[in-house]
Amino acid sequence: MNAGTRAVGRPRDDTLDAAIMAAALHLVDERGYTAVTLDAIAEQACTSKTAIYRRWPKKAAIIMDAFLAEAEPLIQPVTGLPFRDTIIAQMTALTDFLQTTPGGRTLRGLIAEAQTDTALADAIRERWLAPRRAVAAAMYADAHEAGELRGDIDSGALVDALYGPLYFRLLLGHAPIDHAFIAQTVDTVLGGMKAH
Amino acid sequence: MNAGTRAVGRPRDDTLDAAIMAAALHLVDERGYTAVTLDAIAEQACTSKTAIYRRWPKKAAIIMDAFLAEAEPLIQPVTGLPFRDTIIAQMTALTDFLQTTPGGRTLRGLIAEAQTDTALADAIRERWLAPRRAVAAAMYADAHEAGELRGDIDSGALVDALYGPLYFRLLLGHAPIDHAFIAQTVDTVLGGMKAH
Amino acid sequence: MNAGTRAVGRPRDDTLDAAIMAAALHLVDERGYTAVTLDAIAEQACTSKTAIYRRWPKKAAIIMDAFLAEAEPLIQPVTGLPFRDTIIAQMTALTDFLQTTPGGRTLRGLIAEAQTDTALADAIRERWLAPRRAVAAAMYADAHEAGELRGDIDSGALVDALYGPLYFRLLLGHAPIDHAFIAQTVDTVLGGMKAH
Amino acid sequence: MNAGTRAVGRPRDDTLDAAIMAAALHLVDERGYTAVTLDAIAEQACTSKTAIYRRWPKKAAIIMDAFLAEAEPLIQPVTGLPFRDTIIAQMTALTDFLQTTPGGRTLRGLIAEAQTDTALADAIRERWLAPRRAVAAAMYADAHEAGELRGDIDSGALVDALYGPLYFRLLLGHAPIDHAFIAQTVDTVLGGMKAH
DNA sequence: GTGTAATCGAGACGGTACGTCCCGTCTTAGG
DNA sequence: CCTAAGACGGGACGTACCGTCTCGATTACAC
Structure with a gap:
């Protein structure tokens, strides 16, 4: 509907964003930042690396978003x-x-x-x-x-x-x-x- | 002479310690910490990974020592x-x-x-x-x-x-x-x- | 279609198998068995060690398969x-x-x-x-x-x-x-x- | 005493030859040829790599001599x-x-x-x-x-x-x-x- | 309904660095 | 000069992740 927004094709599963960020946060807490791998996040979120890389360009970006999503309600x-x-x-x-x-x-x-x-x-x-x-x-x-x-x-x-x-x-x-x-x-x- | 110090075998080349630390610092400055590899340090110091791993267990330990060696005269x-x-x-x-x-x-x-x-x-x-x-x-x-x-x-x-x-x-x-x-x-x- | 054959995920590149085996044979002939390294095979076949280790567990297995593939038409x-x-x-x-x-x-x-x-x-x-x-x-x-x-x-x-x-x-x-x-x-x- | 034979310095320990060859044979039998290392032979023979390399240029030469020394009495x-x-x-x-x-x-x-x-x-x-x-x-x-x-x-x-x-x-x-x-x-x- | 097209899970791809192992050489102190 | 100990440069190993790619299957909208 939005101008400039394609609406053909299978729509993106919006629940995945949250699932991926939640998995990322959970794994960072469990293993520490550097020990978290993209494969582990994908597995934890029951999704695939493809879906993650479609949303974020790299590990740091996922975790930045995940952090802010959790932290911002604090303000x-x-x-x-x-x-x-x-x-x-x-x-x-x-x-x-x-x-x-x-x-x-x-x-x-x-x-x-x-x-x-x-x-x-x-x-x-x-x-x-x-x-x-x-x-x-x-x-x-x-x-x-x-x-x-x-x-x-x-x-x-x-x-x-x-x-x-x-x-x-x-x-x-x-x-x-x-x-x-x-x-x-x-x-x-x-x-x-x-x-x- | 030193108590507890074995003097058998070929002695460590103490100049290598300094060369390795200097190479490490130089590379950290040039490429940034994470981009520095052990192979690069070895090459820069004209030595081998073997010699480095004999002295320090991991990259962080080398660079910690190198940093202190450079910083401490500052005090x-x-x-x-x-x-x-x-x-x-x-x-x-x-x-x-x-x-x-x-x-x-x-x-x-x-x-x-x-x-x-x-x-x-x-x-x-x-x-x-x-x-x-x-x-x-x-x-x-x-x-x-x-x-x-x-x-x-x-x-x-x-x-x-x-x-x-x-x-x-x-x-x-x-x-x-x-x-x-x-x-x-x-x-x-x-x-x-x-x-x- | 094939019973027991999973078809999910990106399929193996079958041409790589042949390229790796050909590279292995060529290098064995050129340098002798023990002088052939996995890195050299990967380079010669324009691929990576990862792809090779995904297919064979060790050098001997690659070369056994490569040998048989070349020798068997002889029978x-x-x-x-x-x-x-x-x-x-x-x-x-x-x-x-x-x-x-x-x-x-x-x-x-x-x-x-x-x-x-x-x-x-x-x-x-x-x-x-x-x-x-x-x-x-x-x-x-x-x-x-x-x-x-x-x-x-x-x-x-x-x-x-x-x-x-x-x-x-x-x-x-x-x-x-x-x-x-x-x-x-x-x-x-x-x-x-x-x-x- | 023999003409052309230097007799200065510490004389070579002739018992080492046999000890090294015996150690080599024992280890080949125990672990297989390729798994035998020079360090292991030296340790087994209670000697050093230096002493071994003074006598033989490489692993194969040691084991060749050791084999013949054991086999030849058979003839x-x-x-x-x-x-x-x-x-x-x-x-x-x-x-x-x-x-x-x-x-x-x-x-x-x-x-x-x-x-x-x-x-x-x-x-x-x-x-x-x-x-x-x-x-x-x-x-x-x-x-x-x-x-x-x-x-x-x-x-x-x-x-x-x-x-x-x-x-x-x-x-x-x-x-x-x-x-x-x-x-x-x-x-x-x-x-x-x-x-x- | 039937295309068309983007998304999904799965997993192979080339690449890079890791830390270990052994080689054969060298360097010391001491016998 | 020899020995024992052990450090040296070099090079291959097999593993782990990275970020990319390719595939069949799925899921919606547009016609």
């Missing part, structure tokens, strides 16, 4: 709270997602792959990081406008000061990401930023 | 300056190393590999992170003792608040790591930490 | 002649084949390999020797029935008395296999076997 | 009997040696190797076959001179007619080499050769 920007409480809520929600679902291991695998796959790196930045950074920057702008915080700080650097430590511990694993860590990070960063 | 903890200046000097030196030598691409590759190689992850934490974190934590303790900073902050969280954003940008590449970024990160973190 | 049991003339014709045909085609060097390589590969030894006995020995034994039985020869000789020993010297010279190379040798061998063996 | 040409009895005694002694000692498997391995090693093939012909063929040919000449057999047969072809079937069964293994087989082979070959 429900908290509103109406002071900046500190809002940012702690956001960081806590992210941490919970990464630690209690296959999402954490998946994101780690994607970031790893992105070190040698610039297209994937672009995708992660544009589809995952940028939206979250924009939300956080907007929250900071609101807080400043409300007279809550000083406004002379580059918002990108501020957001990275908040989230950078979290990703650092996620990827290096040298220390736990718990509530105390989140609270202390936020308080340290915001400590000198009170207006006046 | 010359600055002394005698106020905490802020010292930490900025350290972070700047690290950034220069990562951006002007093969070290940056190498470390990114190692951290990527560590996402699915726990032995490598341990090695990175113990041999690369831990020493630098210990130095920074000691510097913080000195600064507190000198009455320069408040002391009620967990030093681990503080160090991660300083270095986390740097690694975040190194691995995600969403924004540059320049002097302004370093200075702003340090100032943001230390903003509320002045003693009294 | 056209002569009929209607006296035993002596028939057996000389057969032995001459075999000798010509072994000396004027890659077949000779190939068979020598196969028999060599069979000394440490019992599966190949079985294959040579069952697929190459047994049929030829059966034909020769049948010819002997006919000759005896026709009153041409005595029948008190074990046919296996008789056949080996005829062919054994030929294989001996093929494998040890201590003397030529020419028409005089064949004729003399046959006459020596049959000398005392005339009926009455 | 004690029977005398004083009629040709038929003598040749049966010789063939029986050879068969016993090949079937009850590591010699059989060793000779099979050597002949196999000789298919792609012309130097070894020469060695087998000159050091193993030729002496035995010369003895048999001499015996045949004696028998003819004694009026026992006709003399119009090429002695090389005759010897191969006798031994060829034996080697054929040794290398192909399609039928046993027992006394009946030997007797029948000899009788078939000699059947038409009685003088007059």
